[in-house]
Amino acid sequence: MKLTVVGGGSTYTPELVDGFARLRDTLPIEELVLVDPAADRLELVGGLARRIFARQGHPGRIVTTGDLDRGVEGADAVLLQLRVGGQAARERDETWPLECGCVGQETTGAGGLAKALRTVPVVLDIAERVRRTNPDAWIIDFTNPVGIVTRALLGAGHKAVGLCNVAIGLQRKFAAHLGVAPAEVHLDHVGLNHLTWETGVRLGGPAGEDVLPKLLADHGELIAADLRLPRPVLDRLGVVPSYYLRYYYAHDEVVRELGTKPSRAAEVAAMERELLEMYAEPALDEKPALLARRGGAFYSEAAVDLAASLLGDGGSPYQVVNTRNGGTLPFLPADAVIEVQAAVGPDGAVPLPVPTVDPLYAGLMANVTAYEDLALDAALRGGRDRVFRALLSHPLIGQYAYAEALTDRLLAHNREHLAWA
Template sequence: MKLAVVGGGSTYTPELIDGFARLRDTLPLTELVLVDPAADRLELVGGLARRIFAKQGHPGKIVTTGDPDAAVADADAVLLQLRVGGQAARQQDETWPLECGCVGQETTGAGGLAKALRTVPVVLDIAERVRRANPDAWIIDFTNPVGIVTRALLQAGHRAVGLCNVAIGFQRKFAALLGIAPSDVHLGHVGLNHLTWETSVRLGGPDGAEVLPELLAEHGDAIADDLRLPRPLLDRLGVIPSYYLRYFYAHDEVVRELRTKPSRAAEVAAMERELLTMYGDPGLDEKPELLAARGGAFYSEAAVDLAAALLGGGGGSPVQVVNVRNDGTLPFLPDDAVIEAPARVDRRGAAPLPVPELDPLYTGLIAAVTAYEDLALEAALRGGRDRVFKALLSHPLIGQSAHADTLADQLIAHNREHLTWA
């Protein structure tokens, strides 16, 4: 079994490698190819990856290359974790929107749109290479904004499933609070990528005992602190929003914070420099503790589970939270929208499971952001300042024409080198 990782030079990658090594019975890889245009980074990451495999006794071969065609040739699955423009582009995404009093963030609002415009064309080019090499290969997208990127892939007819670590992070945290195994926690996780709510938490299976009220009553303070949202808000909602909902529920507070502290991009860039120095140590043969602060917690477990289920062979959980075509699951959205929800996953792909009717408080925001994603994808595929403006105007975190005009000009100015039409 061969798997390729596009963006294999990411400092995330040792987290993924550690999961492949530990869970080799679930996903028995014979060859893993790391592909990245940044040769220096790739060599450091590839060397550590080989040492991790060797230490844990994994028999698979790890190959590094800068050639995406060679990487995806004969691959059974291709995992996308690329960042077009690197941390420098992310730094811009997180700063120039603040000038208009809007959230600066790499996956939502104006910054998220900028990332989508840079990313979608590159991902579609890679996907075409995968299709030419092996039309039966699965593409697993971990590249943000996952919902828009996955929709672009599915719309172009690729065999793709989107993946985010928010759900598995909640599962692990709730299991720890309840003192049970993570496999016994089943989430009613629903919405769009980075716009989700846990509407139920059941024990033992989808039809098991509901413990969400108990979880909120006994551990609400800890959960609220983790989300950086007021405990009374969680009590009033009766559900647990993802931490990305803070950009919507506490927008102005977040903007004030972002204006007075270093950007997350600056923090990550400094962390990456330290990590790459560590990766160059020939004595290091395990992922360093610092990597946990880099983000992507439990990413490897989620990726292994999804790849194993898609490739068959008895590995992987039959039900997983993924980004998948709506197909009537949320009746207020078009069928071709991409939602994030529990789905049955096997060799045929991912099919979303039925979702209980949602409160208008959630359906309204989901519908609005889906409309934005429609316009964002149109801008990413066809370009043009007017399409960028309309996408920005439609976003609930922007919504004012003067801001949308200013942000459109800023977005294009800061991303011109990545926009073929600009």
């Protein structure tokens, strides 16, 4: 089995490699190819990756290359984890929206749109090159904004599934609260990427007992603190929203906070410099503890599980993924990409049935889906008016004066990445 990671020079990669090494019985990789144009960085990450495999006795071969076509040729699955423009672009995404009184964040709001505009054309080019060399390969997208990117891939006819680590992170935390193994916890997870709610927490599988009320009663304070939302909000909702919902439920509070501290991008950039220094140490043969603060917790477990199921070599029968809606959520278009529990196998991901969704969540999902429609249109066809329409439609913006000012700033900060600008 050959698996290729595009963006393999990321400081995330040792987390992924550690999972491949530990879970080799689930996903028996013979060749792992790390593709990245940043040669110096790639060699540091690749060297550590080989040492991790050696330490854990993994027999697989690790190849590093800057040649995308060579890297994806013959791959059974291609995992995308790239960041167009690097941390410098992320820093801008997180700062210029604040000038207009809007959330500055890399996956939602105006910053998320900027990232989508930069990313979608690049990802579609990569996917076409994968299709030319190996049309049977699965594409697993971990590149944000996952929902929009996955929708672009599916719309172009690619074999693609989107992956996010929010659900697996909550599953692990809930399992710890309940004192059970993570595999025993099945989430009734519904929404769009970075716009999700846990409406049930079941023990043993989709038909298991729902222990969410008990979980909130016994551990609500800890869960609320982790989400940085007031406990009474969780009690009134009766569900657990993802931490990204704080951008919607406490927008003005978040904007004030973001204006008083360094951006997350600046923090991550500093961590990455330190991590790369660690990776250069020949004696290091395991992922460093600092990597846990970088983000992407349990990413490797989720990626191994998904790849194993898609390639027919194992994996959990049900997984939270980003896939086509079809008729799962009847209030959304069939071609929308939703994030839900799905049965995953060699033929792809089939969403499990979802009970009727409370209008409180359905309305916000429908609004953000409409924004994603317009965002993808802007990413595929370009044009200032399309950018403005997407921004105006977003529930975190929604005022024409803000949308005008944000459009100007988005274009000014991203011209080098937008062929049409």
